[in-house]
Amino acid sequence: MSAPPAGVVCHLDRLLAERGMTLTELSARAGVTVANLSVLKNNRARAVRFSTLTAICQVLNCDPGDLLSVEPLK
Numbered sequence: 001m002s003a004p005p006a007g008v009v010c011h012l013d014r015l016l017a018e019r020g021m022t023l024t025e026l027s028a029r030a031g032v033t034v035a036n037l038s039v040l041k042n043n044r045a046r047a048v049r050f051s052t053l054t055a056i057c058q059v060l061n062c063d064p065g066d067l068l069s070v071e072p073l074k
Contacts, residue, residue: 007073012041015060015067030055 016026023041027034032052039045040056053064060067 007070009069009071010040010043010045011067011069012037012056015062016041019060021060026056026059030059032056 016023023034023037026032027037030037030052032055036052037056040048048068053067056067057064
């Protein structure tokens with residue numbers, strides 16, 4: 001039996017598109033691997049380190065609430 005989805009949605013793809021930035025560029029600038037960013041972008045992350053969240057938000061000039069939202073569980 002698998003765990004229910006967390007209901008947390010990552011909006012990294014939208015933020016990158018709005019800023020004209022690639023995942024590879026974000027990776028280089030934030031010091032986070034492309035693999036870890038891809039897991040976030042595709043909403044497969046089960047946890048996010050505060051240091052990762054901080055680095056992404058600094059590079060994208062956003063707040064955690066711009067990057068993550070909570071949607072009702074279905």
